Amino acid sequence: MSEQAKPEQILILEFTLKSLDFMRAGEASSEFKQRLKKLGFKPELVRRAAIAAYEAEMNVIIHARKGVMRFEIAPARLLIVVEDEGPGISDIEQAMQEGFTTASAAIRELGFGAGMGLPNIKRCADAMDIQSIPGQGTRLQIIINNE
Amino acid sequence: MNTVGVYYHSVRLDREKCKGCVNCIKKCPTEAIRVRGGKAEINEEKCIDCGECIRACPNQAKYVETDSLERLSGYRCTIALPPPSLFGHMRSCASPAQVLTALTSLGFDAVFEVAVGADVVSGEIRRLFQRGEIKGPLISSACPAVVRLIQVRFPELTGRIMPLSPPTEVAAHLARQEKMSELGLSAEDIGIFFLTPCAAKVTSVKAPVGGIPSNIDGVIGVHQIYPQLSRCVKKPDRPLLPIRASGSGMGWGISGGERLAVGIENYLTVDGIHNVISVLEELEMGHLGEIDFIEAQACTGGCVGGYLHALNSYVARVQLRKLARELEEKQMTVTEQFPRLAWLHGQLPRIRVQPRQIIHLDSDIKQAVAKMAEAEKAAKLLPGLDCGACGAPNCKALAEDIVLHKAQETDCIFVLRERIMDLSLHVYDLAKIRPPAMNQPGSEGDDAQ
Numbered sequence: 029m030s031e032q033a034k035p036e037q038i039l040i041l042e043f044t045l046k047s048l049d050f051m052r053a054g055e056a057s058s059e060f061k062q063r064l065k066k067l068g069f070k071p072e073l074v075r076r077a078a079i080a081a082y083e084a085e086m087n088v089i090i091h092a093r094k095g096v097m098r099f100e101i102a103p104a105r106l107l108i109v110v111e112d113e114g115p116g117i118s119d120i121e122q123a124m125q126e127g128f129t130t131a132s133a134a135i136r137e138l139g140f141g142a143g144m145g146l147p148n149i150k151r152c153a154d155a156m157d158i159q160s161i162p163g164q165g166t167r168l169q170i171i172i173n174n175e
Numbered sequence: 176m177n178t179v180g181v182y183y184h185s186v187r188l189d190r191e192k193c194k195g196c197v198n199c200i201k202k203c204p205t206e207a208i209r210v211r212g213g214k215a216e217i218n219e220e221k222c223i224d225c226g227e228c229i230r231a232c233p234n235q236a237k238y239v240e241t242d243s244l245e246r247l248s249g250y251r252c253t254i255a256l257p258p259p260s261l262f263g264h265m266r267s268c269a270s271p272a273q274v275l276t277a278l279t280s281l282g283f284d285a286v287f288e289v290a291v292g293a294d295v296v297s298g299e300i301r302r303l304f305q306r307g308e309i310k311g312p313l314i315s316s317a318c319p320a321v322v323r324l325i326q327v328r329f330p331e332l333t334g335r336i337m338p339l340s341p342p343t344e345v346a347a348h349l350a351r352q353e354k355m356s357e358l359g360l361s362a363e364d365i366g367i368f369f370l371t372p373c374a375a376k377v378t379s380v381k382a383p384v385g386g387i388p389s390n391i392d393g394v395i396g397v398h399q400i401y402p403q404l405s406r407c408v409k410k411p412d413r414p415l416l417p418i419r420a421s422g423s424g425m426g427w428g429i430s431g432g433e434r435l436a437v438g439i440e441n442y443l444t445v446d447g448i449h450n451v452i453s454v455l456e457e458l459e460m461g462h463l464g465e466i467d468f469i470e471a472q473a474c475t476g477g478c479v480g481g482y483l484h485a486l487n488s489y490v491a492r493v494q495l496r497k498l499a500r501e502l503e504e505k506q507m508t509v510t511e512q513f514p515r516l517a518w519l520h521g522q523l524p525r526i527r528v529q530p531r532q533i534i535h536l537d538s539d540i541k542q543a544v545a546k547m548a549e550a551e552k553a554a555k556l557l558p559g560l561d562c563g564a565c566g567a568p569n570c571k572a573l574a575e576d577i578v579l580h581k582a583q584e585t586d587c588i589f590v591l592r593e594r595i596m597d598l599s600l601h602v603y604d605l606a607k608i609r610p611p612a613m614n615q616p617g618s619e620g621d622d623a624q
Contacts, residue, residue: 037541039548058456066535067543071331078460103541174540 039063039101045088045112050138053089056097057081060108063101069174077106077172080152083145084168088112090131090141092165108170116162123158124150182219185240185377186226190214192236197563199228199237204448205327209576210566220533223323224378225448225473230482239374239483242393244400247282250366250392252358254350255283256343257370259290259420259428260478261397263495264486269408271425271498272415277407279416281400283368285354290420292346293427294509296339297436299523304439304467309338311441311467312458315433317341319379320473321451322528326384329455330530338525340387342427343369343376345523347390349513368393370400372481375473385526398483419512422503428495430477431470439468446480448473536575550574558589 092114131141207221426432474480554574576582
């Protein structure tokens with residue numbers, strides 16, 4: 029019987045992100061959120077995961093040249109990995125401070141780049157990790173546990 | 176029938192008329208419809224009775240179940256509740272007083288404007304905000320399709336629904352109280368009939384969601400009375416009834432009218448169910464922090480856009496707006512009209528809408544994740560054209576149906592065609608094989624020239 033076969037218990041979604049693509053900005057995290065709701069994750073967890081994903085997605089769109097966003101949805105934990113090619117972050121500790129931003133005035137006028145992205149992600153995530161090489165790019169990993 | 180089961184639905188299918196075309200499945204905001212056996216099937220759990228499928232159906236196979244006018248005979252006194260939008264849909268020659276009066280010529284003993292209920296609700300919303308008893312962002316509870324959309328698609332936003340009964344219910348309560356004391360009748364002697372522009376309101380009466388039973392006894396579609404009403408409007412046979420609602424109460428019939436009446440500074444107005452969904456998604460993400468009040472209506476243009484109405488909704492909107500402006504100047508306020516009304520002083524009943532939990536793939540999250548991963552694989556084999564010929568609204572939905580054993584891959588005509596081609600190639604290959612007892616082509620004795 030096919031029922032005996034162990035079904036794959038992880039769902040992987042992948043999206044490519046483009047610099048300053050405001051028309052499609054937020055689509056990846058929106059899709060991620062829809063999937064989580066459909067799967068039956070608790071609203072509070074969906075909200076946290078969706079906000080973290082949105083901030084991470086916007087970071088790539090605002091700051092990087094391009095990037096890939098991967099979601100690994102498992103029943104017990106959600107993993108978001110964002111890898112971009114961009115300027116990188118020279119001082120991660122400074123970037124984690126509320127209000128610190130390197131976004132241009134034009135971007136800020138659009139209502140983005142207020143320096144709340146990374147702190148917001150930290151608030152929503154159970155764990156986060158940033159690896160960055162200035163001038164090359166950044167790899168951000170976010171974990172949200174479903175207890 | 177749709178009534179069998181947990182949920183009541185006023186949107187019904189006439190199986191005779193349904194041709195199995197796929198127009199409705201693609202318009203449904205909750206993806207509740209599939210075509211099976213050549214007929215549309217509505218998933219009761221997901222359907223919110225918004226009526227988008229009624230609008231989309233080219234064969235008039237979808238309809239709204241309403242009550243018949245014969246039900247009026249079951250009461251000693253009947254009261255019609257006309258919604259504000261009805262006045263916008265009467266030809267410009269008819270004054271609102273003429274419309275009210277014509278309704279009594281139709282067989283109703285009395286009339287009570289829903290717009291008066293809207294005046295009461297506007298006042299209460301304003302008061303609650305001023306006192307800080309409620310905090311935004313709050314979503315209006317006036318459109319029942321939006322309320323049910325939230326229950327089904329945005330369960331975590333149910334707590335953001337304005338905790339007040341909508342104007343229809345408030346008007347029904349006021350109408351009954353007034354007639355009871357005026358005529359000395361008991362509550363059951365009075366039949367309150369709402370004249371509905373849509374299916375959503377029928378369902379809100381037959382299956383209320385806020386935890387309070389409906390005050391309305393029957394629902395008649397405006398389309399059922401238009402022919403007779405327009406005849407009676409032209410030839411009034413009795414003294415004209417006065418109109419009591421204010422202009423801002425009347426304005427509730429148009430998208431944007433509600434927030435004008437409420438007078439909240441930081442508001443957002445959205446109409447059309449798919450636009451409502453996009454706004455609720457923003458709200459869900461916490462992007463609407465500065466907004467206090469969200470006026471959301473499923474029909475484009477607000478209730479004037481209800482599909483049971485007669486005129487073009489944009490024409491009706493202009494007429495209703497003009498009427499509201501005219502009324503604004505001369506009407507008495509609700510407090511002047513009902514000085515002793517307890518409901519005007521903070522006693523309006525509170526509603527509490529609960530989420531409607533829907534199991535999409537599996538109640539066990541492990542199984543659900545496994546099934547969605549499987550559906551993801553299944554979707555990769557589909558063309559991604561979202562043509563609907565399989566009876567599902569899009570390829571993704573078909574993939575999920577396949578995983579849930581509600582459909583099969585070959586329901587997709589493109590997959591089916593490919594399978595047939597593979598099979599024909601295989602058949603062709605087999606046809607080329609000659610058994611050893613037969614002559615091989617080109618060998619001696621082959622009679623081919």
